[in-house]
Amino acid sequence: MTAGPHQAPVRLEFAQPLRFFLRARRRATGEVASPWDGTSTLGHHVQSAGVPLTEVGRLRADTGAVGPGERPAPGARVRVEAVARPQRLPEGERFVLDVHLGALARRLRLLGVDTGYRNDAPDDALLAEADESDAVLLTRDRGLLRRRALRHGAYVHGSRPDDQLADVLDRFAPTLAPWTRCPACNGFLVPVEKAAVASLLPPGTRRTYDVFARCSSCARVYWRGAHAARLDAIVAAASEGDAPGNG
Numbered sequence: 001m002t003a004g005p006h007q008a009p010v011r012l013e014f015a016q017p018l019r020f021f022l023r024a025r026r027r028a029t030g031e032v033a034s035p036w037d038g039t040s041t042l043g044h045h046v047q048s049a050g051v052p053l054t055e056v057g058r059l060r061a062d063t064g065a066v067g068p069g070e071r072p073a074p075g076a077r078v079r080v081e082a083v084a085r086p087q088r089l090p091e092g093e094r095f096v097l098d099v100h101l102g103a104l105a106r107r108l109r110l111l112g113v114d115t116g117y118r119n120d121a122p123d124d125a126l127l128a129e130a131d132e133s134d135a136v137l138l139t140r141d142r143g144l145l146r147r148r149a150l151r152h153g154a155y156v157h158g159s160r161p162d163d164q165l166a167d168v169l170d171r172f173a174p175t176l177a178p179w180t181r182c183p184a185c186n187g188f189l190v191p192v193e194k195a196a197v198a199s200l201l202p203p204g205t206r207r208t209y210d211v212f213a214r215c216s217s218c219a220r221v222y223w224r225g226a227h228a229a230r231l232d233a234i235v236a237a238a239s240e241g242d243a244p245g246n247g
Contacts, residue, residue, distance in 0.1 A: 008075030009033040010045050017082035020157075021051040021142065036074045043068030046080055052145035054153040057081040086173035090152060093174050094135035098126055101138060103161035108168070109186055110231060111238050112177030116186065123147075138168065162234070169238055178235040179213075187217025197221045 014022060014030040026032055026049075034045040043053050046068065059066045060079040072078065096116040097105045105117035116129055123141075127149050130137040137153040139145060145153045154171060158164040168174075180189055192214040198206055200221055209223045 007036045007038075009035050010042075010072045011075070011077045012045060012049060012080055013077070014049070014051065014080045015082050018051050018055060018080060021055070021155075022049060036072070039071065041068060042066060042070050042072050042078060045072065045078075047146055050142070051080065052142055052153070052155060054145045054150070055083055055155055057083040083171075085171050087154075087171055089136065089172050089174060090134045092134055094133055095168075095174075096126060096130040096133070096135045096137050098123075098137070098139040098141060098144065100140060101156065101164065104138070104156065104164045104168070106183040107161060107165045107234060109181040109183045110178065111174075111235060112180040113174050114181075114186065136172070165234070165238065176239060178239070182215035182218060182220060182222075184220055185215060185218040187215040189213040189222065190216050192221070 010033070012032045012034055014032065016030065019027040019030045022030065022032065032049045034048055040048075042059060046056060046059075047053060053068055056068070058081040059068065060081070061072070061076055066072075066078065092114065094114040094116065095108060097108075099119050099121055102117060102119055105115050108115040114135075116133070116135060118125075121129070123144055126137060126139075126144070127147060129135070130153070131149065131151050135152065137144070137150060138156050139153065140156050142155065144150070145155060154168075156164045157167040181187065182189055190213060192212050194206075194210055194212055197212055197214060201223075205223060205225070209225070211223065213222045214220065215222075
């Protein structure tokens with residue numbers, strides 16, 4: 001069938017969690033009329049409305065469940081659901097974060113979550129790293145999530161790092177192992193005797209603290225310093241399923 005001048009558009013109804021991605025005038029109802037052209041898949045219609053497929057769960061037409069690769073008929077009506085939470089992670093439970101999510105990367109590593117991050121990584125390198133390591137790419141860049149090469153991705157909600165952390169934990173429920181990874185490089189932390197690192201410590205730290213860990217990858221030394229209470233709050237809230245706000 002070819003497109004004609006009077007073919008009815010495909011009518012999409014987006015669930016509430018997805019309306020954030022729509023143009024402002026469409027958010028109240030969540031309804032979008034997408035022009036039918038006879039060749040575009042349902043997934044293309046959804047992404048043309050501004051919603052990355054990484055955020056989409058079930059698609060339901062009048063005839064039942066449909067897939068994003070199907071070509072809808074003229075006038076088809078489709079309900080677009082948000083991805084179900086918690087969403088199952090790939091086996092390795094690994095994330096790769098884009099360059100704008102450095103604070104979130106440190107928080108995830110603090111919780112022992114395998115987190116790839118570089119503050120100078122171009123988009124193509126992020127996609128390659130995520131795909132090669134079977135990781136989920138976390139980003140607030142909708143265009144990046146629409147790249148065809150991406151296998152696993154997710155939009156991160158929230159402008160503050162703690163809100164972003166809460167969103168990621170709620171969506172994926174990763175296994176947590178607090179205080180086991182280096183916040184700076186993602187390497188594993190191992191206990192170290194004070195005498196072995198004493199020469200690397202500031203005088204005040206050397207006098208005050210006795211328990212230390214060192215990164216097995218970058219050799220940074222860690223101890224429970226002035227920020228310990230704040231970090232403990234992040235770990236405790238995350239373990240209980242509710243990351244704290246900054247306020």
